Amino acid sequence: MSTITAYKCTNCGQVMYPHHLRCLNCNEREFEEIEPEGKAKLLTYTIINELPWGIDERGRILGVVEFENGVRALGLIKADKVKLGMKLSASMEPVRVIGGEEVLGLTYS
Amino acid sequence: MRPVVIAGVGMIPFERRDEDSLVDMLSMAGLEAMDDAGIGEHPIDAVYVGNMASGLFNRQVSVASSVVDRLNLMPAAADRVENGPASGGSAVKNGFLAVASGYCDAVLVIGGEKMREVIGPRATDVVACMTHPLAEYIYGVTLPGLAGMFAQLYMEKYGITREHLALVSIKNQDNGILNPNAHIHMKITMEGILTHPQSHINNPVVAEPLHLYDCCPVSDGAAAVLLTTEELAASLGKAAVEIAGVAQATDTHTLQERSDPTDLKAVTIASQKAFSMAGMEPGDIDVAELHDAFTILEIAESEHAGFFAKGEAASAIKAGETRIGGKLPINPSGGLKARGHPVGATGVAQIVELVWQLRGEAGERQVEGAANGFSLNFGGFGNNVLAFVLRRR
Numbered sequence: 225m226s227t228i229t230a231y232k233c234t235n236c237g238q239v240m241y242p243h244h245l246r247c248l249n250c251n252e253r254e255f256e257e258i259e260p261e262g263k264a265k266l267l268t269y270t271i272i273n274e275l276p277w278g279i280d281e282r283g284r285i286l287g288v289v290e291f292e293n294g295v296r297a298l299g300l301i302k303a304d305k306v307k308l309g310m311k312l313s314a315s316m317e318p319v320r321v322i323g324g325e326e327v328l329g330l331t332y333s
Numbered sequence: 334m335r336p337v338v339i340a341g342v343g344m345i346p347f348e349r350r351d352e353d354s355l356v357d358m359l360s361m362a363g364l365e366a367m368d369d370a371g372i373g374e375h376p377i378d379a380v381y382v383g384n385m386a387s388g389l390f391n392r393q394v395s396v397a398s399s400v401v402d403r404l405n406l407m408p409a410a411a412d413r414v415e416n417g418p419a420s421g422g423s424a425v426k427n428g429f430l431a432v433a434s435g436y437c438d439a440v441l442v443i444g445g446e447k448m449r450e451v452i453g454p455r456a457t458d459v460v461a462c463m464t465h466p467l468a469e470y471i472y473g474v475t476l477p478g479l480a481g482m483f484a485q486l487y488m489e490k491y492g493i494t495r496e497h498l499a500l501v502s503i504k505n506q507d508n509g510i511l512n513p514n515a516h517i518h519m520k521i522t523m524e525g526i527l528t529h530p531q532s533h534i535n536n537p538v539v540a541e542p543l544h545l546y547d548c549c550p551v552s553d554g555a556a557a558v559l560l561t562t563e564e565l566a567a568s569l570g571k572a573a574v575e576i577a578g579v580a581q582a583t584d585t586h587t588l589q590e591r592s593d594p595t596d597l598k599a600v601t602i603a604s605q606k607a608f609s610m611a612g613m614e615p616g617d618i619d620v621a622e623l624h625d626a627f628t629i630l631e632i633a634e635s636e637h638a639g640f641f642a643k644g645e646a647a648s649a650i651k652a653g654e655t656r657i658g659g660k661l662p663i664n665p666s667g668g669l670k671a672r673g674h675p676v677g678a679t680g681v682a683q684i685v686e687l688v689w690q691l692r693g694e695a696g697e698r699q700v701e702g703a704a705n706g707f708s709l710n711f712g713g714f715g716n717n718v719l720a721f722v723l724r725r726r
Contacts (some may be wrong), residue, residue: 242587246584268483270479271634272473272478272539272639273538274453274454274542275454276473277454284473286473286482297468298470298472322471328472329471
């Protein structure tokens with residue numbers, strides 16, 4: 225898995241992530257599987273000091289980005305300075321250990 | 334639908350309650366509501382228990398069955414209602430429908446949560462289980478984290494400052510001092526949480542831009558209402574307050590899929606429907622209990638519910654309009670910030686506070702002459718919202 229799978233409605237073109245069984249815009253049920261493309265623009269972010277059990281760190285930066293093909297996704301930001309609107313590159317890396325297993329997720333740098 | 338009256342209310346103080354189990358707390362609050370109504374030996378047809386996560390917090394499920402057993406209410410119907418932080422509001426809605434439809438004459442609705450049985454980071458994880466498993470949870474996002482991302486956008490769009498957030502926090506903690514059932518009874522000042530160079534020691538960042546005093550505490554507690562027909566309530570001499578409007582609306586699970594993430598559509602729709610059902614407008618409301626799990630939410634909800642135009646709540650707060658004695662007192666109970674937020678209890682506790690206010694029984698925090706009240710119970714991050722309009726009869 226090198227990235228996430230997002231979904232594009234074959235009827236109206238609405239881009240969705242995560243998955244739905246009916247399009248959020250037109251209720252159609254057929255989707256093309258797509259991948260996020262291009263640079264990721266940071267729409268919003270937070271720096272979390274009080275993290276859940278199992279994440280033994282402070283200051284984890286999470287943000288929502290929008291890719292050039294319209295996919296929006298939350299991810300872990302690995303940048304020293306964070307600014308709304310900045311352009312980032314996405315990778316797929318371990319983001320959390322759940323039930324003893326490393327889980328892969330989007331990271332942005 | 335026939336009218337539904339709140340004949341009795343009950344609440345145990347919200348705090349850290351190591352000595353009481355979840356079922357103890359639910360049962361104590363339920364019994365208080367029964368006694369407040371003076372229901373005596375009259376049968377209770379159904380019990381709805383609002384609770385988010387007893388399985389994860391307390392290793393106990395089927396708590397509604399346990400409550401009817403504890404209170405000897407068998408063979409009453411009993412259901413636990415789970416709807417995240419809106420569990421309490423959803424339980425009240427179910428109770429309302431049961432009485433309004435004619436299916437039940439007397440329904441006991443209890444909300445409660447025992448969160449302090451686990452340590453802080455565990456509680457943070459349990460609450461985060463309401464986020465999307467794939468698109469959110471795996472990244473370690475927390476509810477303060479989602480609120481932080483929302484706050485970045487809302488504050489920038491509407492020119493809200495940390496001072497405005499602090500004013501909400503100070504007001505609600507001032508109100509909490511007047512509420513014997515509130516978890517927090519501590520005065521805070523602008524200097525102590527914002528303007529002093531060392532204020533960050535008292536008020537560290539939880540999730541940028543939100544600090545400790547922008548977030549509700551983690552509490553144990555329970556609250557209850559007894560809903561009946563107007564005839565039964567009148568025979569008990571307890572027909573003072575009715576549920577005039579109730580509505581619920583949903584939105585996308587994740588914040589990122591909303592075309593405008595600053596637009597809390599479910600709050601707007603639920604509020605409008607509740608006002609319409611009651612035949613009222615926001616201007617008719619004398620007192621409101623909003624879901625200030627985070628200070629930014631009190632501001633955003635007061636705008637989306639229609640009490641202020643978008644971007645105008647901050648100046649109203651600064652002018653003192655939302656304090657007790659102001660034009661529209663918001664959260665005279667102390668809100669989630671000071672009363673506490675035992676998750677499943679909150680939607681019920683908001684209604685208990687409104688009933689006390691409309692009956693004129695709110696003591697030092699009484700809003701003079703309050704006749705119409707509004708409450709908003711905000712589930713997920715705005716993906717499941719309930720609004721209630723209460724009227725003094």
